[in-house]
Amino acid sequence: MDLVQVGEEDFDPAEEYAHLRTSGSGTGAIATFTGLVRDSGDLSGVTGLYLEHYPGMTEQVITGLIHQARERWDLHRVRIIHRVGSLRLTDQIVFVGVSSAHRSDAFAACQFLMDTLKTSVPFWKKELTDSGEHWVEQKASDRQSGERWEE
Amino acid sequence: MDLVQVGEEDFDPAEEYAHLRTSGSGTGAIATFTGLVRDSGDLSGVTGLYLEHYPGMTEQVITGLIHQARERWDLHRVRIIHRVGSLRLTDQIVFVGVSSAHRSDAFAACQFLMDTLKTSVPFWKKELTDSGEHWVEQKASDRQSGERWEE
Amino acid sequence: MATDTITVRYFARLREELGTDSEVLALDAEQRTAGDLLNTLAERGGPWRQLAGDQPVMIAVNQAMARPHTRVGPGDEVAFFPPVTGG
Amino acid sequence: MATDTITVRYFARLREELGTDSEVLALDAEQRTAGDLLNTLAERGGPWRQLAGDQPVMIAVNQAMARPHTRVGPGDEVAFFPPVTGG
Numbered sequence: 001m002d003l004v005q006v007g008e009e010d011f012d013p014a015e016e017y018a019h020l021r022t023s024g025s026g027t028g029a030i031a032t033f034t035g036l037v038r039d040s041g042d043l044s045g046v047t048g049l050y051l052e053h054y055p056g057m058t059e060q061v062i063t064g065l066i067h068q069a070r071e072r073w074d075l076h077r078v079r080i081i082h083r084v085g086s087l088r089l090t091d092q093i094v095f096v097g098v099s100s101a102h103r104s105d106a107f108a109a110c111q112f113l114m115d116t117l118k119t120s121v122p123f124w125k126k127e128l129t130d131s132g133e134h135w136v137e138q139k140a141s142d143r144q145s146g147e148r149w150e151e
Numbered sequence: 152m153d154l155v156q157v158g159e160e161d162f163d164p165a166e167e168y169a170h171l172r173t174s175g176s177g178t179g180a181i182a183t184f185t186g187l188v189r190d191s192g193d194l195s196g197v198t199g200l201y202l203e204h205y206p207g208m209t210e211q212v213i214t215g216l217i218h219q220a221r222e223r224w225d226l227h228r229v230r231i232i233h234r235v236g237s238l239r240l241t242d243q244i245v246f247v248g249v250s251s252a253h254r255s256d257a258f259a260a261c262q263f264l265m266d267t268l269k270t271s272v273p274f275w276k277k278e279l280t281d282s283g284e285h286w287v288e289q290k291a292s293d294r295q296s297g298e299r300w301e302e
Numbered sequence: 303m304a305t306d307t308i309t310v311r312y313f314a315r316l317r318e319e320l321g322t323d324s325e326v327l328a329l330d331a332e333q334r335t336a337g338d339l340l341n342t343l344a345e346r347g348g349p350w351r352q353l354a355g356d357q358p359v360m361i362a363v364n365q366a367m368a369r370p371h372t373r374v375g376p377g378d379e380v381a382f383f384p385p386v387t388g389g
Numbered sequence: 390m391a392t393d394t395i396t397v398r399y400f401a402r403l404r405e406e407l408g409t410d411s412e413v414l415a416l417d418a419e420q421r422t423a424g425d426l427l428n429t430l431a432e433r434g435g436p437w438r439q440l441a442g443d444q445p446v447m448i449a450v451n452q453a454m455a456r457p458h459t460r461v462g463p464g465d466e467v468a469f470f471p472p473v474t475g476g
Binding site for chain 2: 013014017021025026027028029030031032033034035036037038039089090101103104106107110111114141145
């Protein structure tokens with residue numbers, strides 16, 4: 001069963017892996033990605049993040065991306081979790097997991113979903129530092145990573 | 152700490168993830184791949200696999216691939232596990248996990264390591280079926296996936 | 303009529319700089335697209351000017367990504383926000 | 390002298406079809422490369438012929454991937470095997 005979860009609570013990648021692994025005996029490949037809060041953002045001295053989103057729209061757009069991924073690749077299960085609210089250094093932010101018969105499909109879909117999460121889903125990060133807070137600007141490299149999937 | 156493990160024992164992706172996650176507060180991205188024995192191989196009716204390898208050389212070649220990956224991408228930790236011996240349907244075969252500051256490095260290195268594991272490391276799969284057993288032939292698509300990393 | 307209004311929502315940096323997260327506007331006959339609406343709001347001056355400035359503003363209509371030429375009608379929910387930065 | 394020999398190892402399908410997993414050979418002056426060695430072994434006939442046939446045979450010398458032109462010398466460990474299929 002696919003999962004789209006957006007909320008403040010933390011997640012357990014092991015639990016998600018268990019769901020991906022039990023997607024039938026035709027499953028040969030599981031690709032996962034986890035994003036963490038790291039200590040070197042746009043400014044130095046980052047102590048945490050605040051993540052805002054557009055409730056309702058967020059879940060709808062992610063569901064649409066999974067639908068697009070399923071049209072392009074042969075996928076068994078997709079699990080996507082994105083946290084919002086206050087996060088500290090080294091906290092988990094995002095999980096994307098995909099199971100498939102073949103590794104090329106699992107890898108491509110996992111990367112497509114991560115790239116488009118960064119460019120098409122209404123999440124905004126604010127970095128908290130010792131000297132104040134500031135909204136993160138979208139990176140040109142992220143924009144390009146998202147655009148390369150457009151045909 | 153990097154890990155290269157080749158042996159008959161099963162592995163726990165959650166344990167590997169924990170090692171990748173604690174690779175320092177500069178870690179922002181963890182990409183993992185797990186391969187499973189699936190029920191539709193070259194012949195139908197696959198009931199299991201037997202995996203042979205070249206002890207000593209196997210570990211050496213994998214260590215060399217990690218070295219190559221570290222020259223191409225900025226990586227924090229790499230964990231590679233490959234099982235040998237008798238495996239049943241849905242068993243875990245292989246794990247590749249990479250942590251990095253950035254997701255593009257983590258994804259690329261994870262995919263490079265999986266692709267080259269399939270073309271450059273002395274493992275051989277024999278499929279066991281109800282009507283006998285046979286050695287798996289290398290797929291042209293796997294050869295091409297491996298070659299695309301050669302510059 | 304209640305349906306002759308639209309709800310406008312603002313997020314993230316825009317929400318903070320405009321000092322509001324949403325408002326209900328009477329739908330003017332001249333505001334047929336999300337772009338028209340942006341221009342009308344920009345005429346309020348001050349921080350509102352950025353809605354028609356050089357900085358990219360993303361648009362959603364009824365919780366789906368939209369473009370300046372996307373039409374808006376009675377009862378619609380229109381949102382303006384900076385480029386997204388999740389993941 | 391013990392160092393005038395090489396160890397040859399066979400894996401997977403080749404190991405099964407040749408009926409042996411390793412042997413120690415006296416190093417002949419004419420066998421200067423892994424390819425020379427393959428041709429000499431193929432002359433044994435029967436299943437050994439495939440070593441010089443159309444099917445690709447991968448080569449390792451001292452546990453590193455090698456090519457037909459790779460030189461082999463006293464004490465070396467040379468291995469022949471089918472294309473690999475792990476992962």
